[in-house]
Amino acid sequence: MKNLNGTILIVLITIFNVFGQLPDRKFDIDEVTAIVITDPQNDFLSPEGVTWGVVGKSVEENNTVENIEELFKLAEANGIKVFVSPHYYYDHDHEWKFEGALEKLMHDISMFDRGDQLNKKGFKGSGADWLEQYKKYIDKDFVTLVGPHKIFGPEQNDLSLQLRKQKIDKVILAGMSGNLCVEAHMRELIEDGFEVAVVGDATASAILPGLDGNAAAQTNFKMISSHVYSTEELKNDLKNKK
Amino acid sequence: MKNLNGTILIVLITIFNVFGQLPDRKFDIDEVTAIVITDPQNDFLSPEGVTWGVVGKSVEENNTVENIEELFKLAEANGIKVFVSPHYYYDHDHEWKFEGALEKLMHDISMFDRGDQLNKKGFKGSGADWLEQYKKYIDKDFVTLVGPHKIFGPEQNDLSLQLRKQKIDKVILAGMSGNLCVEAHMRELIEDGFEVAVVGDATASAILPGLDGNAAAQTNFKMISSHVYSTEELKNDLKNKK
Amino acid sequence: MKNLNGTILIVLITIFNVFGQLPDRKFDIDEVTAIVITDPQNDFLSPEGVTWGVVGKSVEENNTVENIEELFKLAEANGIKVFVSPHYYYDHDHEWKFEGALEKLMHDISMFDRGDQLNKKGFKGSGADWLEQYKKYIDKDFVTLVGPHKIFGPEQNDLSLQLRKQKIDKVILAGMSGNLCVEAHMRELIEDGFEVAVVGDATASAILPGLDGNAAAQTNFKMISSHVYSTEELKNDLKNKK
Amino acid sequence: MKNLNGTILIVLITIFNVFGQLPDRKFDIDEVTAIVITDPQNDFLSPEGVTWGVVGKSVEENNTVENIEELFKLAEANGIKVFVSPHYYYDHDHEWKFEGALEKLMHDISMFDRGDQLNKKGFKGSGADWLEQYKKYIDKDFVTLVGPHKIFGPEQNDLSLQLRKQKIDKVILAGMSGNLCVEAHMRELIEDGFEVAVVGDATASAILPGLDGNAAAQTNFKMISSHVYSTEELKNDLKNKK
Numbered sequence A, B, C, D: 001m002k003n004l005n006g007t008i009l010i011v012l013i014t015i016f017n018v019f020g021q022l023p024d025r026k027f028d029i030d031e032v033t034a035i036v037i038t039d040p041q042n043d044f045l046s047p048e049g050v051t052w053g054v055v056g057k058s059v060e061e062n063n064t065v066e067n068i069e070e071l072f073k074l075a076e077a078n079g080i081k082v083f084v085s086p087h088y089y090y091d092h093d094h095e096w097k098f099e100g101a102l103e104k105l106m107h108d109i110s111m112f113d114r115g116d117q118l119n120k121k122g123f124k125g126s127g128a129d130w131l132e133q134y135k136k137y138i139d140k141d142f143v144t145l146v147g148p149h150k151i152f153g154p155e156q157n158d159l160s161l162q163l164r165k166q167k168i169d170k171v172i173l174a175g176m177s178g179n180l181c182v183e184a185h186m187r188e189l190i191e192d193g194f195e196v197a198v199v200g201d202a203t204a205s206a207i208l209p210g211l212d213g214n215a216a217a218q219t220n221f222k223m224i225s226s227h228v229y230s231t232e233e234l235k236n237d238l239k240n241k242k
Helices: A003-019 A052-062 A064-078 A091-095 A101-108 A132-138 A159-165 A178-191 A213-224 A231-241 B003-019 B052-062 B064-078 B091-095 B101-108 B132-138 B159-165 B178-191 B213-224 B231-241 C003-019 C052-062 C064-078 C091-095 C101-108 C132-138 C159-165 C178-191 C213-224 C231-241 D003-019 D052-062 D064-078 D091-095 D101-108 D132-138 D159-165 D178-191 D213-224 D231-241
Strands: A033-038 A082-085 A143-145 A170-176 A195-204 A227-229 B033-038 B082-085 B143-145 B170-176 B195-204 B227-229 C033-038 C082-085 C143-145 C170-176 C195-204 C227-229 D033-038 D082-085 D143-145 D170-176 D195-204 D227-229
Touching: A033 A064, A033 A159, A033 A178, A052 A064, A052 A195, A052 A213, A064 A082, A064 A132, A064 A170, A064 A195, A064 A231, A082 A159, A101 B213, A132 A143, A159 A178, A170 A178, A178 A195, A178 A213, A178 B178, A178 B213, A195 A213, A195 A231, A213 A227, A213 B101, A213 B178, A213 B213, A227 A231, B033 B064, B033 B159, B033 B178, B052 B064, B052 B195, B052 B213, B064 B082, B064 B132, B064 B170, B064 B195, B064 B231, B082 B159, B132 B143, B159 B178, B170 B178, B178 B195, B178 B213, B195 B213, B195 B231, B213 B227, B227 B231, C033 C064, C033 C159, C033 C178, C052 C064, C052 C195, C052 C213, C064 C082, C064 C132, C064 C170, C064 C195, C064 C231, C082 C159, C101 D213, C132 C143, C159 C178, C170 C178, C178 C195, C178 C213, C178 D178, C178 D213, C195 C213, C195 C231, C213 C227, C213 D101, C213 D178, C213 D213, C227 C231, D033 D064, D033 D159, D033 D178, D052 D064, D052 D195, D052 D213, D064 D082, D064 D132, D064 D170, D064 D195, D064 D231, D082 D159, D132 D143, D159 D178, D170 D178, D178 D195, D178 D213, D195 D213, D195 D231, D213 D227, D227 D231
Parallel strands: A033 A082, A033 A170, A082 A143, A170 A195, A195 A227, B033 B082, B033 B170, B082 B143, B170 B195, B195 B227, C033 C082, C033 C170, C082 C143, C170 C195, C195 C227, D033 D082, D033 D170, D082 D143, D170 D195, D195 D227
Antiparallel strands: none
16 A cells, blocks of 8 residues: 555565564663563473473473573562462352363363462462472562462453552563463553563473464564563573673 | 373373364354454555565465455344454554564554544555455444554453443454454453454464464464354354354 | 534433432343442451441441341342452552552551462451351352452452353442442443442442542442442342242 | 551541541652543533533533643643543444443433544534634644543543553543543553542533532542642642742
8 A cells, every 4th residue: 555665564574584583672671670470380380280291392392490480580689570470260260151262171170270269278289389499489579479360361360550559661571371371461461551571481382283382472472572582681681781 | 280180181182182173162153242353454455555565475375355255244144243343553653652573563664554533534545444345344234343453452442342232242253463463352352251263264464484473373263262263164154053 | 512412401401300310221130130249348347347437437327237238148049149359458569659549548557458369367357358247148159259359440350250251241239338449340340341230228438528438429320320229129129020 | 357557547537537638649740640631522511512501510610621721731831741532422332232321311412423433524513522722732742632432431442551652650630521531530540550640620520419420529539549639739730840
């Protein structure tokens, strides 16, 4: 429709072809930036968790468990606040009258189950509990635990409000699983007006026959977020800021 | 964590392996079901639109232009309401202080540009206008035009409200582009409590070097929605209901 | 601007003048109707709760404690689902960098305080706990406890989603306090596309010098909701349906 | 429940009694502060508008027309961005299957009617058009016109996003009508994490027999927002900042 813009587009396409990626947006880590981690829980990250059969390969290839731990360490060392958005399913969630494909699966395999929000019976060490090696960070004051999300995104919890109440404008996002909860958080935080970067290798996703969740997630992170970090790059960026 | 569930999981994984897909959710088209089409506009679907260089191949392979038209025809023939969620960028949107990767690109190439919501100067036939062959449907009463979305999802428009005000509970979703606006609408409508099916081949997505938007979209449609139709399958389903 | 409509308006104004109220909307209680109760907790409803000094008079005048209990009884007897939206403040909520007038006050007086969502220490019998006489209902299966709201409305919890997952379209609303959480829930549920009626005398509000929260709430309930019931009227309506 | 806090409460109640109002929150106007005006349109503010019979008295008593104009002037003189959130009803909005009391009334009297978002026929000078004396401000670059809200709040438009995209954190709110759209915007912006002050006398509300919308609005502004300005006070505050 717009020939002038057609020319600009060809230039942009050429940039894609030469550099093999989208032109990257500047992401400057400052005092209004926080780290958000989704679902750092056993059912996704422990070999004994209920989803290891489908996510384990991606977790190992991306080195996700260690990379998420590195984010906790970097946050504590650099005075960056961390917000954890967990996934819990309560007894009444099993009475829902309809669900999408993976929602149904998660309920069927009792993923992230807790009785209710006033009930911690059997919680310690369960699939809904934190991965053991993260507990020492999550217990500290630099980490805020927000309410549980109920499908994949933060639409039903207080993540955005807790960030705003701390005057946070920018988010560095990671956690589990990549194309479900991390991507849903990325998309909703962007619609809520946050600048969002993602740490690509501090996520992992289900890989099923013909369905590569990790490839989908990494593609959408690059097309939608402001910047995709590797954990190593983020570490270097923070070192250089000091 | 849960050995019994581990066993159930293995059974489920076996199902994936045998059938090559997730167990599908029942999606029953009834009187509370509507069709939602995102961005049926020139800048995505016309060879002269500003994004044809990156989406054209996917549009042609999926037969997207014809499949979206088929959805309009099926809706009219079967008494199904259609809601169109368009994408317009106004002059003031070009003053935003930050954007994600593709948001930036869309602004740079003047995609979907209109002066403002009270200004139709130059609109007719522009990249923001409907693809010519859809106008005869969109002008009819079975189609409701909701407000524009501003990033990718319906968080900033009245789509959900317009559906609810018509007592619609279920949505069959299609349009452009697959991994951006269609997927964002799928995710948000699900978080809003709608049952959502997607017509996979009535969408298409940008394909860039190393970034296959269509593959990402089709993966996430299958993992997240209640059902992924082909246009042909939907046509047959509706024929059988009569 | 529109003289014809001016005439219609005069007719409507006349109706207001004659009947002393807005023309009422039909509200038909059916199988997609649920009851929602906000904050049925000690800090609002017990004479020992921290806000009794400002809400006690309104609670007693409206007979709120008994009327809310009547709603639980009516729901159980008539097979109507009840959703409870509670108010909890966690330790980290006390670190917010800004608040509105009554938000600040609620934090200052330690209203609804709990350590965090994984911590029930000191909860039993505290201001955040249910009013004792409601526990026997809330423990039953016809009541669903959704996540806590964090300011006044359900924007940060899963109330809407839990209602939609049960295919609920209509809500009868009551609880504490009238012009804050009840009204905020009424407004947000309406924006979310629910039909909402309020049981006016199953709410009560803070009354401060020059600030009559109850009058404000009752005015806005009548102007905004589909119907304002008294508890007695609701009881009769349900009796007549049998 | 908490005796210590009971004491604090008594102190706070005493403060109310002495000063006749809630302890006020500091509201510091800075470079992240914007002004938001709802519905500065003929149907609310012109003696020929369809609601003048119910809002005219309150508009005149509060001096609302002049006070809103003063806000436009102050904004322009002080380099403060203004965002206008309008109210338009399209043809399809008249097909809604249910409405609340005043929603129904607004539709019945053809308030804010436009054909659709791509149709300006008959718009100029209609009830949906700006009050004539505001046009010279709204046409300038310091004013951003966001999408229409559809019930009372900004849940269905892009107000929050447009504010965030300009890195705005704080809002000074005014417009029409007080207990409906202004209050709904105040509540939703607060739930979205903005700091919100209201200019009480730059609003007005419907007053019906037994239903004083203005009293309700002013009560809730004081209880919920961070600060309630008078137009005069805001003018002085801005003068002192220079």
